[in-house]
Amino acid sequence: MENFILTNENAIYYECGFSCDNVIFLNLGKEKFFITDARYTIEAKEYAKKCEVIETGNLVQTAIEILEKNKIKKINFDPNDFTYSMHQSLTSKLKTKFIEKPNFSKLKRIIKSDEEIKYLKKASMLGKDGFKNLAKYLRKNGLNQKENFLHFKAVEKMSNTGKLDLSFDPIFAINENAAKPHALPTNKKLKLHDLLLVDAGVKYKRYCSDRTCTAYVDFETLNFKREQTFKNKKHQEIYDLVYKAQLKAITKAKVGMKASQIDKLARDVIEKAGYGKYFVHSTGHGVGLDIHEFPNINSRSDVIIENNMVFTIEPGIYLPNEFGVRIEDTVVMKNGKAEIL
Amino acid sequence: MENFILTNENAIYYECGFSCDNVIFLNLGKEKFFITDARYTIEAKEYAKKCEVIETGNLVQTAIEILEKNKIKKINFDPNDFTYSMHQSLTSKLKTKFIEKPNFSKLKRIIKSDEEIKYLKKASMLGKDGFKNLAKYLRKNGLNQKENFLHFKAVEKMSNTGKLDLSFDPIFAINENAAKPHALPTNKKLKLHDLLLVDAGVKYKRYCSDRTCTAYVDFETLNFKREQTFKNKKHQEIYDLVYKAQLKAITKAKVGMKASQIDKLARDVIEKAGYGKYFVHSTGHGVGLDIHEFPNINSRSDVIIENNMVFTIEPGIYLPNEFGVRIEDTVVMKNGKAEIL
Numbered sequence: 152m153e154n155f156i157l158t159n160e161n162a163i164y165y166e167c168g169f170s171c172d173n174v175i176f177l178n179l180g181k182e183k184f185f186i187t188d189a190r191y192t193i194e195a196k197e198y199a200k201k202c203e204v205i206e207t208g209n210l211v212q213t214a215i216e217i218l219e220k221n222k223i224k225k226i227n228f229d230p231n232d233f234t235y236s237m238h239q240s241l242t243s244k245l246k247t248k249f250i251e252k253p254n255f256s257k258l259k260r261i262i263k264s265d266e267e268i269k270y271l272k273k274a275s276m277l278g279k280d281g282f283k284n285l286a287k288y289l290r291k292n293g294l295n296q297k298e299n300f301l302h303f304k305a306v307e308k309m310s311n312t313g314k315l316d317l318s319f320d321p322i323f324a325i326n327e328n329a330a331k332p333h334a335l336p337t338n339k340k341l342k343l344h345d346l347l348l349v350d351a352g353v354k355y356k357r358y359c360s361d362r363t364c365t366a367y368v369d370f371e372t373l374n375f376k377r378e379q380t381f382k383n384k385k386h387q388e389i390y391d392l393v394y395k396a397q398l399k400a401i402t403k404a405k406v407g408m409k410a411s412q413i414d415k416l417a418r419d420v421i422e423k424a425g426y427g428k429y430f431v432h433s434t435g436h437g438v439g440l441d442i443h444e445f446p447n448i449n450s451r452s453d454v455i456i457e458n459n460m461v462f463t464i465e466p467g468i469y470l471p472n473e474f475g476v477r478i479e480d481t482v483v484m485k486n487g488k489a490e491i492l
Numbered sequence: 493m494e495n496f497i498l499t500n501e502n503a504i505y506y507e508c509g510f511s512c513d514n515v516i517f518l519n520l521g522k523e524k525f526f527i528t529d530a531r532y533t534i535e536a537k538e539y540a541k542k543c544e545v546i547e548t549g550n551l552v553q554t555a556i557e558i559l560e561k562n563k564i565k566k567i568n569f570d571p572n573d574f575t576y577s578m579h580q581s582l583t584s585k586l587k588t589k590f591i592e593k594p595n596f597s598k599l600k601r602i603i604k605s606d607e608e609i610k611y612l613k614k615a616s617m618l619g620k621d622g623f624k625n626l627a628k629y630l631r632k633n634g635l636n637q638k639e640n641f642l643h644f645k646a647v648e649k650m651s652n653t654g655k656l657d658l659s660f661d662p663i664f665a666i667n668e669n670a671a672k673p674h675a676l677p678t679n680k681k682l683k684l685h686d687l688l689l690v691d692a693g694v695k696y697k698r699y700c701s702d703r704t705c706t707a708y709v710d711f712e713t714l715n716f717k718r719e720q721t722f723k724n725k726k727h728q729e730i731y732d733l734v735y736k737a738q739l740k741a742i743t744k745a746k747v748g749m750k751a752s753q754i755d756k757l758a759r760d761v762i763e764k765a766g767y768g769k770y771f772v773h774s775t776g777h778g779v780g781l782d783i784h785e786f787p788n789i790n791s792r793s794d795v796i797i798e799n800n801m802v803f804t805i806e807p808g809i810y811l812p813n814e815f816g817v818r819i820e821d822t823v824v825m826k827n828g829k830a831e832i833l
Contacts, residue, residue: 190674235579236571236594253577303654306647313644313677333531336654 154179155227155255156214156241161440162232162256164357169198175214176202179221186213211240218247227252254445261437261445262459268483268492270358271438271461274318275481275492278353278360281309282375285349286366290373293341298325302336309351318352318359318442329365330475332431343369344382346474352442359442360492361463363479365390377478386476389426389468393476396420396466400434401482404464404489410452417466418450426468435463438481460484461492495520496568496596497555497582502781503573503597505698510539516555517543520562527554552581559588568593595786602778602786603800609824609833611699612779612802615659616822616833619694619701622650623716626690627707631714634682639666643677650692659693659700659783670706671816673772684710685723687815693783700783701833702804704820706731718819727817730767730809734817737761737807741775742823745805745830751793758807759791767809776804779822801825802833 157163157176164170167183171191177184185195185202192206207213218226225248228238242249263271285308293301302323310317324334325341329348341347350363364375367382377394381387400417414434421430433449438461446454448462465479482489498504498517505511508524512532518525526536526543533547548554559567566589569579583590604612626649634642643664651658665675666682670689682688691704705716708723718735722728741758755775762771774790779802787795789803806820823830 190672230577230580231575233576234572235569235574235576236592238576239571239592251577251580299654303648303651306654307644310644313640313647331531 153227154223154225155252156249157229157232157256158237159229159232159256161357162229165256165260165440167199167202169195169200171195173210175210177214177217177226179217179223179226182221184214184217186210186217211237215241215244218245223247225250227255229253229255232256257437257441257445260439261454262457263439263461263483264459267358267439268459268461270356271360271481271483272492274353274355274358274360275362277311277315277355278309278318278351278362281311281315281351281353282349282362282364284308284311286374289341289347289368290370293368293373294370295340295342297337298323298328298339298341299336301341305349305351309353316354318354318361321349321351322363324348324475325368326474327472329477330469330471330473332469341368346381346383346386346476347373348475348477349375350477350479357440359438359440361438361442361479361481363465363467363477365393365476365478377480386474389470389474389476390478392421392424392426393466393468393478397464397478397480400464400466401480401489401491404456404482404484406456406458406484406487408456410446410448410454410456411450413448413456413464414450414452417464421466421468429468429470430466431469432467435465435479437462456484458484458487464489494568495564495566496593497590498570498573498597499578500570500573500597502698503570506597506601506781508540508543510536510541512536514551516551518555518558518567520558520564520567523562525555525558527551527558552578556582556585559586564588566591568596570594570596573597598778598782598786601780602795603798604780604802604824605800608699608780609800609802611697612701612822612824613833615694615696615699615701616703618652618656618696619650619692619703622652622656622692622694623690623703623705625649625652627715630682630688630709631711634709634714635711636681636683638678639664639669639680639682640677642682646690646692650694657695659695659702662690662692663704665689665816666709667815668813670818671810671812671814673810682709687722687724687727687817688714689816689818690716691818691820698781700779700781702779702783702820702822704806704808704818706734706817706819718821727815730811730815730817731819733762733765733767734807734809734819738805738819738821741805741807742821742830742832745797745823745825747797747799747825747828749797751787751789751795751797752791754789754797754805755791755793758805762807762809770809770811771807772810773808776806776820778803797825799825799828805830 160170163176174187183202195204305321345368352360396417417434435448437444467477469475501511504517515528524543526545536545646662686709693701737758758775776789778785808818810816821832
């Protein structure tokens with residue numbers, strides 16, 4: 152095992168099963184050090200596995216002392232994980248050579264263990280419960296409510312009133328707002344026959360779910376199922392096209408393909424229908440402890456897809472000033488094929 | 493005006509009145525460049541003042557081209573604001589000398605303009621409304637509710653059901669949980685005669701409020717005023733002591749003092765009563781676009797206090813496994829003295 156140093160909370164959680172927002176983690180051969188301050192040492196000693204927990208008022212200084220004492224010649228670090236000033240403080244006082252290994256933790260985490268998949272599945276189930284509860288709320292109380300109020304209700308329902316952490320701040324966007332890739336909630340009110348896009352996820356044991364539903368709005372039947380029937384013909388046309396693209400990618404994705412081939416499966420359907428230029432993002436991304444992990448599912452990704460990879464498939468079409476449709480599910484590769492979590 | 497480069501969202505907002513989560517800002521003499529991607533250019537062109545807005549798919553590459561084209565010899569940057577990899581990408585391809593200026597944006601922002609103080613005051617008022625609404629909710633519905641549920645209700649009431657952004661995730665802690673500086677909400681239920689600590693704030697035009705109240709819990713009179721009457725004698729003793737320390741610091745703080753002298757005003761009261769070792773943090777911190785700005789109000793800070801500085805005064809006593817009390821208000825220095833915002 153090579154030496155490495157981490158400061159990223161999720162990367163550290165992956166190594167030892169515990170983390171906090173002020174920690175330096177050192178992996179020196181077989182020895183692991185969890186360096187943190189007095190606020191976290193009690194829990195760290197209880198939960199961080201196979202580590203020596205070290206309490207200090209100055210994390211960087213303590214890390215330097217450990218590296219010196221152990222005469223460490225070289226150590227890997229992720230240049231995206233370090234601020235420039237952190238790098239300078241560490242390297243200016245040490246002879247240890249710091250070797251740039253971009254994304255080495257995320258690369259390690261690209262294939263999930265069966266246990267991780269169990270947690271990701273549980274997170275997905277809890278996320279689906281959240282969507283169901285949100286739909287129920289919207290049917291009963293959604294009419295004429297503003298997007299920003301309903302965005303808050305999405306937070307409430309997805310988190311089960313604060314019991315679950317969210318994977319990210321949900322997107323709750325009606326009609327033309329759903330065409331904006333970074334839609335912020337507005338004062339726009341929810342009405343009969345609207346198109347509603349909701350993108351949300353929750354965490355279970357720190358593992359994220361991620362799902363986007365685009366739904367037809369009425370106040371009797373509103374739901375976040377994959378089959379949707381819109382009153383507006385163009386809504387239906389675009390929805391069916393995105394759904395077809397997503398289904399194609401899910402059913403045809405196979406272990407051994409390049410990630411770019413999965414992107415192409417979805418993109419070809421949309422391009423052939425003449426909407427290619429409105430599908431403005433990649434087809435998907437890995438999901439795990441971070442909401443964005445590897446593999447990236449885009450046109451440039453040569454990563455070979457393997458069993459136990461977990462990623463989203465989320466084609467979309469965004470018609471500016473009109474509306475947008477995205478359908479996203481998280482899949483796991485099992486027995487060579489993609490299964491929705 | 494010296495050349496500088498920024499990536500921090502609030503630092504950029506301060507320069508031009510607009511910001512987003514993917515931008516490099518260049519200040520080259522009199523010319524300013526707001527480099528961002530296609531998602532943000534429409535709003536940037538509308539709101540970013542006195543800047544040239546540049547749309548690009550590769551922010552770093554575009555920044556390099558502008559620095560080259562303008563033959564920039566040296567430029568200031570904040571080493572805390574850059575990842576190591578960002579620094580490497582920029583410097584490896586350029587002759588421009590990058591000069592470390594730690595916290596230069598925060599140092600600039602240490603004295604607030606009258607307009608900024610207006611926004612901070614408005615944020616404080618909105619925050620106080622949130623506390624009042626939370627108190628009202630707790631009187632009516634708080635009995636026997638769990639901390640984590642009530643934490644969510646604090647989010648709801650402070651944000652006015654999603655209308656306002658929060659300055660940070662609120663702390664909502666009962667009795668012994670209030671003694672933990674990083675208290676995470678638990679299943680503990682709110683009961684008559686409990687001690688309740690709530691630390692929360694909201695934003696107005698991106699400016700933060702910050703306030704902590706410790707309150708006596710009953711379900712008829714519960715409120716977040718500064719005067720509190722507890723049934724438990726030790727609660728009352730410690731509350732009165734922290735209150736005395738806070739009042740002392742607020743009433744005696746004067747322009748021309750060192751920040752450390754303000755810290756000492758509060759700390760001396762608590763130390764003289766024998767609880768010094770339970771006041772485990774600094775007396776305060778600056779507040780502005782960031783929730784933690786300058787000046788730091790601690791025992792090591794030599795900063796001379798000036799009019800139009802805005803900071804918190806928040807002494808606390810934390811008795812492990814028993815309870816904790818913190819009383820925090822945000823003050824502005826006006827006419828030589830501290831006024832609660």
